[in-house]
Amino acid sequence: MLPGEDRAARRVLLVCMAAGATTLLDQAVLNIAIPSMRHSLGAGAADVQWIVAGYSLAFGLALVPGGSLGDLHGRKRLFLAGVAVFLLAGVAAATGGGPGTVIAARLVQGAAAGLVNSQVIGTIQDVFRGVDRGRALGLYAVTSGVATALGPPLGGALVAGLGPGVGWRYCLLLSAPCAVTTLVLAARWLPPPRPTARDARLDVLGLALACGCTLTLMVPFIRTPDSGGEAALWAAGVCALACAFTAQQRLRARRGRGPLVHPALRSSKPYMLGTAVAMAQFGSSLAASLVLTVFLQDGLGLSALLTAAVALPSALAMGVSSALAWRVVRRIGPRAVSVGLTLGIFAALAGAVAALLVPDAGLPLAFAATQLLSGAAGGLAVSPNQTQVLQHAPAEAAGVGGGILQMAQRIAAAVCLSAVSAVYLHTATASPRAAYALASCVCAGLLVVALVLARLRRAATSSLASASVSEEGRPAVNLRVPGAR
Template structure:
């Protein structure tokens, strides 16, 4: 008989889902409002780039430090602090009178969202185990799908009702009631803060090196196109990586507690599963953006029409994420591999459909393909997360979750400009009907990335990195660590 969430576990999960929905809805709302805020604030292209991408940059920067702080100092206080920062600077974003004020507010919103999300993953790790953890991660993924699906139509409705001049401000204000409600729920229902490490060692040098490495990797993709210095960024990333590895080994030899727990550093399944997560997240995010570009630029559809064609993907993802734990119980380690294979096939099918389907039927055909894209993401996302985080010891649950999420953000930062560049170059060279060929090229590239991830998933499954029925407990849990009782009801 399947385990069920007890009342305390359900309340903790509700807080995590509400916070996830609040922070993830923000970005999908903003994407709809960019043209309106650009015209209202007379923003330059570089400022728009920072308004849109600065949030993701700050979000990624906050994940690993937030996870480490949560592991060492406890998660509840950081959760509340991050949510308060996100909510407060959402209000500043809504009232900004200058583009750079909005840039600053968006950066601080991203820091708050990163703190919140690192505590959510750590809290789920702390509170739930086994199949309950896989189900909790699946439900957390459902909130992401709903936020992605509902953001564009909600943003479009707000702009239609309030007008474009001030409507974009209301899209930021929507974060405030959601944030305040979540603050109240979190203060009442999250477990009290306590360290899961048993030591106060933050490894500040390790944190600084990770922050610098994240900046060096992500900043080139946040800056407007046409910049230079790619080789310098690459060399800096290599040097920082080598320095970080050296520092972590030295820290262990001194008898201290490094940022990356030795169990994570030695875990092949953790590394392979993280690669799968990066491939899945980066390819699916990039494919979704290229689809919207093709629908609007290639087929001349309105933003609302394009959003409706892409809507089946997040909806199907939400449903399959909620049901993925049942598939894992039956098929075990093959679930993630099959999901990645379906993702590769669906992306390739989308490209072929764009080449061969008459224009009148093409939006319907692409919407059907998006159903399978969403199912594939749901089958991979939560089961792979559960499998990867199973190898994170309790004292490194927050850092493990932060590394996983940060890796996904980096993959998206790399994949989005790369795939959109393939599409734009192909469309510019061919012109006219060339949009179809360009979309096929971009889709085939995404499919190739997903196909390579299938091979990695096979290796991960063979090394114990994919979940099987009844699995889900961490393999390295420190002695004396007691799991919170929530969620362990029969």
């Protein structure tokens, strides 16, 4: 049963889940159609890289501005505008005649998806409280698993059935019916726009500096620098923009004007540590999925559809465990995140051992088993951690708090995808099995970092609770139920 006190709240959650499925399906379905798209468009390697990564780049850039605008002006109009632009840009990409048109359309589509998803997180924060919020965020995470599961098989079927010449175009159009449905339901069921930020003035300079810093950080991982000197210049640019952004935010707060990043977010150790946990877990998960796909197709010679079948248990298990994670949280509290991360470490190491020891004929089945465990682990970690992070975002900064969390995950994805795939590719020529095992160990290492950060976050949260008890004589928040206030 859907969480919520009334039918209206459940309808809002359905709209949010539809929006998440629409934007995630579009991204999941495309990867398997890239070879046919490249041949059909005559696109170069750089063009393909921008078609795939440009979506994530624009998505990440739009999250914080989208969340801030939603806090200032209400979320419904921005949600509707984002879905409409997403739909139109998808049609433009599917009908594009050259790589430039497709790249431009995908950039616009990614920005629209970021605008929509920042409103989704803020809307869930606005509508749900306590246990219901944890369950709502868990069900929103289910849409990630379902979309990820459906994307590759649907994409492979379209390319195989319609031919490589037009199959990739229908892959890009696959999300259009979902977008139309989401648009209609959102217009009817989303609550009227209601600003939540206290200061109605938009921090334009802060937005510009934040976007510039994000862009400068992500681009080198999408387009690899040609030399060490160029990489150093990019790193220096990131440091300069980050320092300028920090100084500008502090100055704006001292002048009594609302900064882009709410002071409660910057000063909250649980929020910052939880965001770091999400970054390490998300980056590890996406990097492991990419390396597995490359290894199965290039290293073992499996078809795209069989590769999708091996990855399917992970997505399905994540969907189921995300839906049930709130029950685990009610029993063991915030430790559910640590349990999920520990299982994820075990799954990654089991995959490395399988790559080294299991014969070729048994590897797909062995990997399907490790993917099942990995998906279940992700479901236990992702939505409870997300809920615990966002409970430290005040109501007037719910949108920007969720936007920062998602933007941090996108940055982590760009960094981890580049780094872990480089580890695999640099050693795959000698031994694909050893290369996959090494990459899996790197992903396990990222999850170890996430586990340490999760424990530090639990300690910080306990310290805050103890301080609240000593100052007020009573606890301010029930920490055993993420999202409770």
